[in-house]
Amino acid sequence: MPYIKVELTREGVTREQKQQLIKGITDLFTNILNKDPHLTHVVIQEIELDDWGYAGEQSSVLRERGITADKK
Amino acid sequence: MPYIKVELTREGVTREQKQQLIKGITDLFTNILNKDPHLTHVVIQEIELDDWGYAGEQSSVLRERGITADKK
Amino acid sequence: MPYIKVELTREGVTREQKQQLIKGITDLFTNILNKDPHLTHVVIQEIELDDWGYAGEQSSVLRERGITADKK
Amino acid sequence: MPYIKVELTREGVTREQKQQLIKGITDLFTNILNKDPHLTHVVIQEIELDDWGYAGEQSSVLRERGITADKK
Amino acid sequence: MPYIKVELTREGVTREQKQQLIKGITDLFTNILNKDPHLTHVVIQEIELDDWGYAGEQSSVLRERGITADKK
Amino acid sequence: MPYIKVELTREGVTREQKQQLIKGITDLFTNILNKDPHLTHVVIQEIELDDWGYAGEQSSVLRERGITADKK
Structure with missing residues (x-):
């Protein structure tokens, strides 16, 4: 039962790239831990640049x- | 002090259904654990279908x- | 596809109470939103009293x- | 390596206030724990009032x- | 700036498997999105079987x- | 209603430092956003060095x- 939450800045990630991330992450759990993909959920959350702070500054x-x- | 985060796919959940979830979850913590509802927070996050992966595929x-x- | 994360202070919640919370929360999503329980995951995380701050103070x-x- | 996730109700927080939160939180980790700001990430997520339940009621x-x- | 949180049941994942997951996930973000690995953090959290509910039942x-x- | 989740590597943070973080973060929300401290929760989660990956490597x-x- 893995659940994977991805947070990344909203900077033009395409639907196809999201699909590649979901497929790639799910495959890692199957290949490394033999996890059933039907029990693996991957959730992607894009974060606005004003809302992601790094080194004390907004990414924007x-x-x-x-x-x-x-x-x- | 319970905090409950709900993530679910964005597929037409209504305001009334959200209220029912919030009330129902809060009541569970009061009934089972005697928790003060004034210390119970429930946060709902709807996830776009492109952003929720299951079994290696986008929900969309x-x-x-x-x-x-x-x-x- | 709901995923529900519960965080609460570690204060003697029993295995039976956890089971009641899991069953109760899962049932809410089936009853209110008609969600398949086989797509509903509930994760409980107990937090030490030193690690939960409320009103600026540690719960301990x-x-x-x-x-x-x-x-x- | 601190990662800090802030969730708060969406009620008119300005870009400047977000910047103050990010700077203030990052500085706390540097001042109290001597953490490198280049390893400190702060993510802010605003939650709609319908989606934040408190005491069994929607904030709205x-x-x-x-x-x-x-x-x- | 991706941050990835992995939650999975505690069932004997080894240190080496964790390293493979961390390396594999980080590489996906570099390969698919050209992300700098020095801005990519992966956090793994193992959950006790009593604390992970699926289909209304504890995993234990x-x-x-x-x-x-x-x-x- | 702010909820703040802090994740950091487990490297000897003391009880007093946690209290300083909790007080400092809560004060930021009162000072910057005028938030009631009785609605502000701060949760600290220490992560083992094997479980925090950075730049594709375990922190350990x-x-x-x-x-x-x-x-x-």
């Missing part, structure tokens, strides 16, 4: 300064 | 196939 | 002062 | 009766 | 009846 | 390498 402010969450 | 895709969360 | 301190979460 | 109903969450 | 009761969460 | 592994969450 960080983005205005050119600071992203992208892999370097 | 499952619904298109006629697979619902209804009691059989 | 409130309990020492005779302030409980019991229904009056 | 409590507000109609003049019962607020304001400090007396 | 289900396990006594031979009903597991294993993939068939 | 990062600590063995001398990588901490301390402010530089």
Whole structure:
């Protein structure tokens, strides 16, 4: 019975990317722990940039300064 | 001090049904554990069908196939 | 697909009371929203009294002062 | 590595107030626990008044009766 | 800035399996969304079998009846 | 009605530090948003180092390498 909650900033994640995340996470639990996918729930919650604080700043402010969450 | 978080797919739950859930859950904690309702908070979060994954699929895709969360 | 997370202070809730909460909450979702119990997960998390703050105080301190979460 | 999730009723919190909450909470973890702000994430989630139950009632109903969450 | 919370029943997950889950989930966010792993946090919470309810029953009761969460 | 959930690695936080966090966070909500402290709940959850993943690694592994969450 895994339940996985994903929170990430709302920055244009597409429906297809969400599906890939759901499939990928579910498969990890099947492959590593032999969990029944019918008992695995994955919930995605997108958070507005004003509502996610990092290092004491709103992400919206960080983005205005050119600071992203992208892999370097 | 109970806090109860409810997450469910956004599929037309009405204001009255939410009130029934809030009242019903609060009463359970009073009846079973003698909890003061003034210390009991219930938070409901509706999740878009694209954002709830089950068995590796988005609920929106499952619904298109006629697979619902209804009691059989 | 409801998922319900219960957080409450660790103050001697018994296994039987947990079962009553799980059954009662699951039944509410079946009765009010016609949800399939096989898609309803209820997770209970007990929190130490030092770790639950209310009105700016640890519950352990409130309990020492005779302030409980019991229904009056 | 602190992660802090704030849930509060949606009642006109401004962008500036959110920034003050994020800065204030992050500073607490630096000042009290010496945590690196670059490892501290604060996520704010506003909850509709219909979706927050207190004492068995929706906050929207409590507000109609003049019962607020304001400090007396 | 993804934050991922994993809840699963406490049934002998090893340290190595936890590491595989953490690595696997983090890689998904890098591969699908190009997220910086230094902004990706994964938190695992194991739940006692008495505390996870499914279909209105405690998982501990289900396990006594031979009903597991294993993939068939 | 704010509810604040704090998750942090279990690394020797004392009872007094928890009390400072609870008082400090509650005061922020009173000072910034005029929230009644009697409607403000703060829940602290300490997470084992094996269970908190950062940058794809368990914090326990990062600590063995001398990588901490301390402010530089």
